Amino acid sequence: MRRGLVARPAAWLVWGLVAFFFVNLAGVIGSVVVSSFGTRWFDTWLPQGWTGGWYAQAWQEFGLLSVLLVTVQVSALVVGISVLIGVPAAYVLARRSFPGRRLLYLLFLLPILMPPITYGIPLATVLYKYGFAGHVSGVVLANLVPSVPFVILTMTPFIEQIDPAIERAARMCGAGTRQIFTRILAPLLVPGLLAASILVLVRTVGMFELTFLTAGPDSQTLVVALYYSMSAAGIRAQQSVDAMAVIYTTMMLVLLVVALRFVNPTQLVARVKEDVE
Amino acid sequence: MSGRTALRHRLAERGIDRQLLLLAPAAAFVAVLFIYPFLYGVGLSLQPARGGPLGAYRQFFADPYQRDTVLTTLGLALPAALLNVAASVPIAYRMRGHRSGWRSRGKRLLTTVLVVPITLGTVLTAQGLLNFLGPTGWFNRILLATGLVDAPLRLTNNYWGVFFSLVITGFPFAFLLVLSYLSGIDPTLERAAATLGAGGAQRFRRITLPLLAPGLATTFCLTFVLAFSVFPSAVLVGDPAGQTRVISIAAYDAAYVRYDYPMAAAIAVIMGVVELAVIAAVLGWRSLLYTGSTSGGKG
Numbered sequence: 001m002r003r004g005l006v007a008r009p010a011a012w013l014v015w016g017l018v019a020f021f022f023v024n025l026a027g028v029i030g031s032v033v034v035s036s037f038g039t040r041w042f043d044t045w046l047p048q049g050w051t052g053g054w055y056a057q058a059w060q061e062f063g064l065l066s067v068l069l070v071t072v073q074v075s076a077l078v079v080g081i082s083v084l085i086g087v088p089a090a091y092v093l094a095r096r097s098f099p100g101r102r103l104l105y106l107l108f109l110l111p112i113l114m115p116p117i118t119y120g121i122p123l124a125t126v127l128y129k130y131g132f133a134g135h136v137s138g139v140v141l142a143n144l145v146p147s148v149p150f151v152i153l154t155m156t157p158f159i160e161q162i163d164p165a166i167e168r169a170a171r172m173c174g175a176g177t178r179q180i181f182t183r184i185l186a187p188l189l190v191p192g193l194l195a196a197s198i199l200v201l202v203r204t205v206g207m208f209e210l211t212f213l214t215a216g217p218d219s220q221t222l223v224v225a226l227y228y229s230m231s232a233a234g235i236r237a238q239q240s241v242d243a244m245a246v247i248y249t250t251m252m253l254v255l256l257v258v259a260l261r262f263v264n265p266t267q268l269v270a271r272v273k274e275d276v277e
Numbered sequence: 278m279s280g281r282t283a284l285r286h287r288l289a290e291r292g293i294d295r296q297l298l299l300l301a302p303a304a305a306f307v308a309v310l311f312i313y314p315f316l317y318g319v320g321l322s323l324q325p326a327r328g329g330p331l332g333a334y335r336q337f338f339a340d341p342y343q344r345d346t347v348l349t350t351l352g353l354a355l356p357a358a359l360l361n362v363a364a365s366v367p368i369a370y371r372m373r374g375h376r377s378g379w380r381s382r383g384k385r386l387l388t389t390v391l392v393v394p395i396t397l398g399t400v401l402t403a404q405g406l407l408n409f410l411g412p413t414g415w416f417n418r419i420l421l422a423t424g425l426v427d428a429p430l431r432l433t434n435n436y437w438g439v440f441f442s443l444v445i446t447g448f449p450f451a452f453l454l455v456l457s458y459l460s461g462i463d464p465t466l467e468r469a470a471a472t473l474g475a476g477g478a479q480r481f482r483r484i485t486l487p488l489l490a491p492g493l494a495t496t497f498c499l500t501f502v503l504a505f506s507v508f509p510s511a512v513l514v515g516d517p518a519g520q521t522r523v524i525s526i527a528a529y530d531a532a533y534v535r536y537d538y539p540m541a542a543a544i545a546v547i548m549g550v551v552e553l554a555v556i557a558a559v560l561g562w563r564s565l566l567y568t569g570s571t572s573g574g575k576g
Contacts (some may be wrong), residue, residue: 010367011371014367014368014371015371017364017368018368018387021448022390024409024416024445025393025394025445027405027409027414027415027416028402028405028406028408028409028445029393029397029405030409030415031405031408031409031414031415032401032404032405032408035408045415045418084302085302085303085306086303088299088300088302088303089299089300089302089303089304091299092296092297092299092300093300096296096297098297104300104304107304107307107312108303108307110311111307111311113498113502113556114502114549114552115502115505115506115525115548115549115552116506117506117508117525117528117529117545117548118506118545118546118548118549118552119311119314119315119318119545119549121318121528121529121532121541121542121544121545122314122315122317122318122319122321122542122545123310123311123314124532125314125317125318125321125532125538125541125542126313126314126317141310142310144306144310145307145310145311148303148306148307149307152303177296177299208400208508208509209506209508209525223400226400226401226404227400227509227513230400230403230404230513231512231513241404242404242408245400245401245404245405248400248401249397249401252397252401253393256392256393260389260392
């Protein structure tokens, strides 16, 4: 090995910084978890006693069951619709060249590149104008704006990997475009579809801005409900807000563990090529 | 042969046929939910209650309370994005290329753990920072207990709270991107330089860094976009009326507190323009750099 355990000072500095980052990260997450189980915590290292009562209180006070149902409903709809719209478009963009292809690609890239607030405010205004905002339908429509392009970008490399000769063979045997999609491409694309769906799911559950701008009182997702309970702090016990935050984190972590079984960590942030093995 | 068939053939030769209809739902969707609202917003921003077509923009730039939000946002987003990218490079550089042994397992573990803050999102990070960095939080207790400071440091509800939240959510994002760009660079290039007598620092500066620079520019842009749209953490761990009144707060205020939609639309447009200007500057600089294959050729 070129480098042994006795590394140079620069290396120790680098690893020290990484360790410092992780210790603080653990502190940030840990303090929320500890606080959510504590009875009274004021100016001491640890709370005076332990209780699970804040969870019951958070569950009732914030109406978490309905919030969770809305979250599940919104994410399922967004994932389903964005896959249905995005995959055919990704197929054409991956396989065909036609005039205006680059322009269209740029158009699909823009909603991902712009901060959600910039298009979220005009979008919310339009959705309010046509009566969608304030309901689940408005939240779903708003969340689809970055999700559809995201599905297109994630699916394009998966489609490029499939040998076009297979499709040509199917056509020779008399399959139409619809049959090629359902009988040939869909089974081959299952890993890609899983990856894209899970990535969209994680992003939708965590998407704050767009949901915040378009949600009404009974169409809030968990992250928006969490924000409202935090910004109205003082009315409610800090610990029950913490309990809610822990519920949100647990949900995200479960999603994350599922996601990491199917996708490479780097795919969570962008579409980049896999490590060369 | 009828004229319609001929036209269809000519179009098919240029790559236009019925299969392109598969694009129609996605294109229509982007047009209706992205382009139309955007143009509607621009139109709205040009119709303020008073002051002529550019009244809302003039009002924004005339009022220091509004105008300064641009600088506040840049003052947060640029340093945070720079730090995230700059810190990722040495760490990713040490981790690249280990495909077996404990270093490889460490790399896998680290990338997995780093995904956690990305999924936590800004709201939870804000809540955690308030608890952890607050005056009675663990961080200040440790500093007090070890005698490094005499009084608790004020790290939340000001610039630093927001800055830390941007680092916690942005650094893993930048790191994973930089790591994947570094993995795309052929290690034989560096070995070739080593056989020619280049030392570690020289190899990094002359071989790796130039090949990595375009990827760094892209990473910077994506991290900057994330940091630029900071909203929940600026409200929750920041000082939303003063030090960290970022432009998205100004836009939100205009739309949902004062119901001044033309003003809100104008601020959204300004926000988009400023962001795209920074990205254009970085990408313009990037186009001056080498953009080609990062794998070694046979020579």
